[in-house]
Amino acid sequence: MYLCPMLDYLVVGLGLAGISFCEQLEENGKTFHVISDDSQTSSSVAGGLYNPVVLKRFTLAWRANEQLELAMPFYRKLEKKLDITLDYKLSVARRFNSIEEQNLWFEAMDKPFLGDFLSSDIHSNTNPNVDASHGFGTVLKTGRIDTENLLSTYSAYLAEMKRLTGERFDHRILQITNESISYKSIKARYLVFAEGFGLKKNPYFNYLPLNGNKGEYVIIEAPELNEEKAIKSSIFCIPLGKNQYKIGANYNRNSTSNKPSKNTRKELLQKMEQFIRCDYKVIGQVAGVRPTVIDRRPLVGRHPEYCNLYVLNGFGSRGVLIAPYASLELYRFIEEQKPLPGEIDIERFSKKYAKNQL
Numbered sequence: 001m002y003l004c005p006m007l008d009y010l011v012v013g014l015g016l017a018g019i020s021f022c023e024q025l026e027e028n029g030k031t032f033h034v035i036s037d038d039s040q041t042s043s044s045v046a047g048g049l050y051n052p053v054v055l056k057r058f059t060l061a062w063r064a065n066e067q068l069e070l071a072m073p074f075y076r077k078l079e080k081k082l083d084i085t086l087d088y089k090l091s092v093a094r095r096f097n098s099i100e101e102q103n104l105w106f107e108a109m110d111k112p113f114l115g116d117f118l119s120s121d122i123h124s125n126t127n128p129n130v131d132a133s134h135g136f137g138t139v140l141k142t143g144r145i146d147t148e149n150l151l152s153t154y155s156a157y158l159a160e161m162k163r164l165t166g167e168r169f170d171h172r173i174l175q176i177t178n179e180s181i182s183y184k185s186i187k188a189r190y191l192v193f194a195e196g197f198g199l200k201k202n203p204y205f206n207y208l209p210l211n212g213n214k215g216e217y218v219i220i221e222a223p224e225l226n227e228e229k230a231i232k233s234s235i236f237c238i239p240l241g242k243n244q245y246k247i248g249a250n251y252n253r254n255s256t257s258n259k260p261s262k263n264t265r266k267e268l269l270q271k272m273e274q275f276i277r278c279d280y281k282v283i284g285q286v287a288g289v290r291p292t293v294i295d296r297r298p299l300v301g302r303h304p305e306y307c308n309l310y311v312l313n314g315f316g317s318r319g320v321l322i323a324p325y326a327s328l329e330l331y332r333f334i335e336e337q338k339p340l341p342g343e344i345d346i347e348r349f350s351k352k353y354a355k356n357q358l
């Protein structure tokens, strides 16, 4: 069989994880090829919000400051390179249900680092089609990345350079030696798996405790709503432009399907009608499985046995902010031997691997 010249990397999976890692490779002049299919949809259906605050608990998201600093120039650079708009600046407004919730907001402002991200006053509602009698608190430094556009444009970009094969990766025919991996006609020094929830079917890394969490959005058209901020109540209402809004998402640990369901659509619309009061038309519904981990930290690192196999996964519900950070850490780990932060290193699950081998 004819083998192409040895590449530096083969990457499996082109969601937010795969794209961010490819960007590291391009920036550093590495040669690579990507194999990806459409079995997982998490990155393409995501709300795309970046928001450093966990609005349920009024706490700062894990390493949010650091991630935000890396993510903003990362998406700006991609916008330039692909000549598209990805970053839509919009406020995220937490709708208060009660005076108690308003008080929690003020308490949160005194927590370390959180004050930088929370508006110091409460804004009253001015939109007649929104019900929010207790007003809103605004999160600062937030926005929406158009992940759907990013995925389709980036795929086309790689395809044009003949760096993308759109097919399912078959783990059974992978060959591994100490120096390289071979897959069909591709030979590379390293293989990085960025398969999202597809990791469950990867025999090399499926010992890792990845739990899927299905999420769905209903997309509506509401010409009278005229809302520019993303409103967070029990669910989000995210403006997409052209009178369209994403409504959701829900969290369902019991399903691993990417198919939208009628029941969820009903549930989301009922929740929406508690705070949106105008006519609307449903124009779409999307679903995907978030790659969530037991300890809510990414899964990054080297296979315990095969030193040229790596994993980049476990971004949960915050892929937009985590992806640039985790891919930089992985790149430095492989190329510069910089140790991974313990919280994200899959070493923390080495006992699970050992148990699996018994």
Ligand SMILES: Cc1cc2nc3c(=O)[nH]c(=O)nc-3n(C[C@H](O)[C@H](O)[C@H](O)COP(=O)(O)OP(=O)(O)OC[C@H]3O[C@@H](n4cnc5c(N)ncnc54)[C@H](O)[C@@H]3O)c2cc1C
Pocket: 012, 013, 014, 015, 016, 017, 018, 035, 036, 037, 038, 039, 040, 041, 042, 043, 044, 045, 046, 047, 048, 049, 050, 167, 168, 169, 170, 194, 195, 196, 197, 198, 199, 214, 215, 216, 217, 249, 287, 288, 289, 290, 291, 312, 313, 314, 315, 316, 317, 318, 319, 320, 321
């Ligand atoms: C409903 C919903 C809303 C969300 N909203 C937000 C949000 O507002 N903000 C935010 O930051 N995050 C959000 N997230 C989370 C975010 O989308 C994820 O963290 C992120 O998309 C994970 O990216 P990934 O690249 O790891 O996985 P994926 O996006 O799943 O990409 C993996 C890719 O690998 C491919 N693949 C898998 N197995 C194989 C194989 N064997 N062969 C070939 N290809 C394979 C898949 O088909 C897919 O293309 C949301 C997620 C969902 C589901």
